[in-house]
Amino acid sequence: MSNTSYIFVAGASRGVGQEIAKYLIxxxxxxxxxxxxxVAAKGLEATGVLTVIGDALNVDDVERAILGNEPVQAVISTLGGLPTNDDKPDFIGNKNLIDAAVKAGVQKFILVTSIGAGDSVVAMPPQALEALKPVLTLKEQAEQYLMNNGLNYTIIRPGGLKSEPATGNGILTADPRIVGSIHRADVAQLVCRCLNSTNANYQVLSALDKNMIYPGLPEFIEFDLGNW
Structure with a gap:
């Protein structure tokens, strides 16, 4: 990716999105x-991030941010609603971002969702699936919308998220049956590596820590990002 244009990050105020912004900077x-x-903007501006105030649920805000004066070459979205949110951005917010990215002609769109979305539903224990089903349904809708919009995409589905520092043991796999945990900082590094990986184009991948994969799962192949 070029150093003359911007990587646009949605969801950068907390969690994986914040780790991605910090890693890129x-x-x-x-x-x-x-x-x-x-308040959230000031915290990120102090690290060197260019911020735009707005809501991903508002089409005009999203277009103003992505189609503004500063060229955006790739979009990374980690948008996700908190359990307390009435209006969750998992589908509508991501749909707005995808539509704006199409208009802007971005080179790549990386969407961070969750294991349990789409065909990785098979990896989820029934009790967890029942609890998370409403939000996983929205995340799956966002995945499908992205895959059907002609953009160059990578979809990353992390396992259970932990907040400790990066371990360096994060891996990707295209096998939807695999589940486990991973630190948010390791997800951020994997996402950023996908920006420049042509192998990751048009892929749906699960992100896990190789030392935190649940026991008793089938053998799987680690995804090779190649030269990135």
């Missing part, structure tokens, strides 16, 4: 982020 890559509050 550390690599001297320009980052632009859409944030709902001035």
């Amino acid at each position: 550390a690599q001297y890559i320009k980052v632009k982020a859409l944030l709902r509050t001035e």
Whole structure:
């Protein structure tokens, strides 16, 4: 990816999105982020992120952010609603981002969802699936919308997320049956590696820590990102 244009990150105020923004800035890559509050924006601006105040649920806000004066070459979305949110952005927010990315002609769109979405539903224990089903349904709708829009995409489905520092043991697999845990900082590194990986184009991948994969699962092949 070029150093003259921006990577747009949605969901950068917390969690994996925040880790992605921090990691990209550390690599001297320009980052632009859409944030709902001035407080969240100030925190990221201090790290060098260019911020735009707005809501992913508002089409005009999203278009103003992605189609603004600063060229955006790739979009990374980690949008996800909290259990307390009435209006969850998992589908509508991502749909708005995808539509704006199509208009902007971005080179790649990376969508971070969750194991349990789409065909990885087979990896989820029934009790967890029942609890998460409403949000997983929205995430699957976002995945399908992205895959059907002609954009160059990578979909990353992390396992159970932990907040400790990166371990360096994060891996990707195209096998939807595999489940386990991973640190948010390791997900961020895998997502950023996918930006420049042609192998990752048009792929749906699960992200896990190789030392935190649940026992008793079938043998699987680790996805090779190639030269990135």
